[in-house]
Amino acid sequence: MGRGGKSRGGKFNKRGGGRGGGRRQFVTSLEEMEERSQRIEEMAERRRKEREEEEEDEDGEEEEEEGGDEEDEEERKEAEAAEEAARKALEAATIGEDRESRKEREAAAKAKRQEAFERRQEEAERKKLEEVRARREAARKKREADEQQLREEEQRMKEAAEANVSHGNDDLEILDARDIKKMNGAKLKEELKARGLSTQGQKKDLISRLTAHEQSRS
Incomplete structure (x- = not known):
């Protein structure tokens, strides 16, 4: 073991100081050099693996974030x-309700127009019936x-005939019905x-009146 070096048992010489000393250590043998190189390689490999794991973790997190x-x-x-879809369904329902409402309004308006038309027809029929009744009533009263x-008139004719008989008017010639029909209006009157007798009426009325009177005298 060289001066100031570290033995394989982990002890230091007096000149090198104890563990944790502040002085730099020197490699004094080939075996120590190999051990140190191996430790450095192991440390480098361990750091490389740690970096790879960290990178994999970061990639995984990124993938998770991307997946998220x-x-x-x-x-x-x-x-x-x-x-x-909900909005379209609501719009469709609203449109359907609007269509139903429009159909109901159109049906109500149509029913209202029909009702007004029927009322006008009934009023026209009523007025027409009243006019017919009025004409019939007027005709009845005239009749x-x-x-x-x-x-x-007949009563007056009868009374006149009786008066003529009572006053001795029998000296007037009794006229024949055929002669009476041949008379004109002036002669009849x-x-x-x-x-x-009355001279009112048309020619046929005068003929009928004079004929009836003369027949009552015969």
């Missing part, structure tokens, strides 16, 4: 897709008035007036 980012991206896309007038 990819997972986050996929989750984000899935969330966006779900949100878009009754004409009948009343005819009855009154003259004969009727002579007998105290």
Whole structure:
């Protein structure tokens, strides 16, 4: 063992000082040199492996981060897709509701128009029926008035004929029905007036009146 060197037992000489001394150690034998070289190589190999492990850990973390980012991206896309689907479903439902509401409004408006049309038709029919009833009532009243007038005229004719008979008007010639039909309007009125009968009415009325009177005299 050389001066100041370290023995294989790990002891130092007095000149070299104890463990932890501040003085530099020198290699004094081939065996120590080989041991030192081996330690240096082992240390270098250990550091190289540590660096490789650290790099692998860093790569793994980066991959995990990248994988996490990819997972986050996929989750984000899935969330966006779900949100878009929900939005479209809501829009479709809203459009469907709007269509139903529009159909209901159109149906209600159509029903309202139909109801108004039916009311107008009913009102027109009612007015038409009232007009028909009014015309019928007017015709009935006119007919009754004409009948009343005819009855009154007949009554006057009867009274006049009776008066002529009572006053001795039998000296007037009894006219034949065929002769009466041949008379014109002026002659008929003259004969009727002579007998105290009414001269109102058309020619046929005058003929009928004079004929009836003359038949009552015969």
